[in-house]
Ligand SMILES: [Zn+2]
């Protein structure tokens with residue numbers, strides 16, 4: 347399968363304009379259907395790429411959403427990471443160099459998990475969503491997956 351990105355500019359622009367016009371007249375879903383219909387009949391395919399403002403995979407020509415004109419996310423190969431468990435001696439010094447309340451102090455009971463009673467915790471990486479959204483270090487119970495902050 348080829349991609350429409352490789353065809354002549356004027357021909358691409360025509361298709362992008364058609365999709366946009368369908369959108370203006372009939373809305374986003376019909377425009378997506380239109381692009382899918384186009385793909386079923388052509389060798390040069392309109393790529394569907396993730397558009398943030400549309401919050402959807404959208405027909406996108408030259409990485410530009412045909413509906414809202416925003417730059418779409420270029421497809422990339424998935425990446426995989428494996429976390430390696432490495433014991434941390436003093437987790438509070440590790441995450442709060444200025445010092446802070448330990449998990450044992452906050453939760454009592456040798457930092458036993460309130461859900462399952464075990465007390466082995468995995469410090470989540472900075473990049474993980476709980477940490478990003480929570481805005482502080484988080485750890486997860488290795489046994490049951492309960493997440494709590496530090
Ligand atoms: Zn869009």
Ligand SMILES: [Zn+2]
Nearest residue numbers: 459462487490
């Ligand atoms: Zn647990």
